[in-house]
Amino acid sequence: MDYFNYENGELMVENVSLARIAAEVGAPAYVYSRAAFVGRLKAFEAAFADVDHLVCYSVKVNANLSLLRLAAAGGYGADIVSGGELFKALRADFRPERIVFSGVGKTAREMAEALEAGILMFNVESEEELEVLAKTAADKNKRARVALRVNPDVDPKTHPYIATGLSGSKFGISHKEAPAVYARAAASPALEAAGVACHIGSQLTDAAPFADAAARLRGLTENLRAAGVDLKYMDMGGGLGIAYREGETPPTPAEYAARIKNVVDGLGVKLILEPGRFVAGNSGVLLATVLYNKQNGAKRFVVTDCAMNDLIRPSLYGAWHDIVPVRKSGAPPATVDVVGPVCESGDFMGKDRPLQPLVAGDLLAVKGAGAYGFAMSSNYNARPRAVEVLVDGDNFKIIKPRETYEDLVRGE
Numbered sequence: 265m266d267y268f269n270y271e272n273g274e275l276m277v278e279n280v281s282l283a284r285i286a287a288e289v290g291a292p293a294y295v296y297s298r299a300a301f302v303g304r305l306k307a308f309e310a311a312f313a314d315v316d317h318l319v320c321y322s323v324k325v326n327a328n329l330s331l332l333r334l335a336a337a338g339g340y341g342a343d344i345v346s347g348g349e350l351f352k353a354l355r356a357d358f359r360p361e362r363i364v365f366s367g368v369g370k371t372a373r374e375m376a377e378a379l380e381a382g383i384l385m386f387n388v389e390s391e392e393e394l395e396v397l398a399k400t401a402a403d404k405n406k407r408a409r410v411a412l413r414v415n416p417d418v419d420p421k422t423h424p425y426i427a428t429g430l431s432g433s434k435f436g437i438s439h440k441e442a443p444a445v446y447a448r449a450a451a452s453p454a455l456e457a458a459g460v461a462c463h464i465g466s467q468l469t470d471a472a473p474f475a476d477a478a479a480r481l482r483g484l485t486e487n488l489r490a491a492g493v494d495l496k497y498m499d500m501g502g503g504l505g506i507a508y509r510e511g512e513t514p515p516t517p518a519e520y521a522a523r524i525k526n527v528v529d530g531l532g533v534k535l536i537l538e539p540g541r542f543v544a545g546n547s548g549v550l551l552a553t554v555l556y557n558k559q560n561g562a563k564r565f566v567v568t569d570c571a572m573n574d575l576i577r578p579s580l581y582g583a584w585h586d587i588v589p590v591r592k593s594g595a596p597p598a599t600v601d602v603v604g605p606v607c608e609s610g611d612f613m614g615k616d617r618p619l620q621p622l623v624a625g626d627l628l629a630v631k632g633a634g635a636y637g638f639a640m641s642s643n644y645n646a647r648p649r650a651v652e653v654l655v656d657g658d659n660f661k662i663i664k665p666r667e668t669y670e671d672l673v674r675g676e
């Protein structure tokens with residue numbers, strides 16, 4: 265179900281027109297659909313309903329408290345990667361025993377905070393990290409539940425910056441070295457070897473690598489059991505890809521789940537899943553206003569008030585986002601680059617796009633912007649961060665106001 269549709273040539277989010285939102289809150293604006301966000305969480309959850317599992321929303325993808333609260337209220341868990349995300353997850357009322365802590369560089373302070381909160385599990389990525397966790401837990405008279413994040417060495421066939429499960433990446437512990445590290449964990453009174461984890465990459469549009477990774481984790485779990493280490497959890501991370509271009513058909517949650525369930529059948533572990541992009545990506549758009557048209561040589565540019573500081577994915581990964589007019593004119597399209605005001609040639613939202621003729625004040629929607637959009641935004645060029653809006657049926661509300669100039673100098 266898509267909650268971003270045209271009605272009489274006007275792009276709507278649920279039952280609210282984006283033009284109305286722009287008139288009231290301005291642009292750039294991130295606009296999310298509550299129904300889309302909750303619906304995708306439910307669709308993902310439903311795909312695993314017949315096995316023991318826990319869906320932990322990946323907080324880093326979009327950490328607006330209002331969205332986190334929707335996930336927490338739905339009974340979902342949270343996948344966090346920092347002390348700041350722990351703080352936000354607890355503020356959003358996620359239950360601590362449904363929080364898993366991932367990340368390659370947790371500090372002792374962050375570990376202590378998570379132990380204090382009583383989270384479900386630490387996904388540990390190196391032997392040295394394991395030592396620090398053991399010491400931190402012992403100092404607090406606590407026992408930390410641990411999963412080792414294993415690097416299963418499978419190729420997710422995605423952008424190199426978001427491929428994380430190949431040998432040679434900074435992530436995880438080689439699956440060959442994992443048994444020795446488990447032995448150390450099992451020997452420590454401050455640690456409980458509770459599970460095995462992986463996260464092979466993001467924006468996977470083929471489900472086969474997930475099955476390969478699950479098979480690696482299954483083999484490891486069986487070997488460890490034979491050696492007396494009984495793991496309860498298998499955390500498959502996130503990574504399910506989404507359609508960024510109209511017409512793309514990434515695997516559905518059901519297809520993705522079937523691949524994994526098939527591999528772990530009969531193993532007797534609780535599956536942990538950490539979807540992020542799948543939940544938030546197509547639940548939001550970024551609204552932009554056209555400022556100018558210009559032509560340099562053969563190239564035509566549409567300059568908007570949205571820039572790489574608002575949405576960095578095109579600049580960082582060469583990522584594609586569909587860009588559509590908020591009001592369709594029906595006039596024949598021309599090919600343009602949609603760019604922002606930032607002083608970098610890499611500052612673009614889209615290149616060589618067929619778009620109807622646009623004039624100053626026209627609105628554009630950059631689609632698929634709900635994941636890694638606002639979350640990766642910055643103040644580069646002293647640009648205040650965009651307002652965030654949540655639509656629910658016929659209504660919308662601001663869930664984070666646009667930053668002000670005063671925000672730009674706070675603390676300096």
Ligand SMILES: *Cc1c(COP(=O)(O)O)cnc(C)c1O
Pocket residue numbers: 322324325343345366367463465466467501502503504538539540541542635
């Ligand atoms: C980023 C991340 C996720 C979420 O990935 P998506 O591709 O957005 O689903 C899940 N788990 C871990 C450990 C991550 O680093």
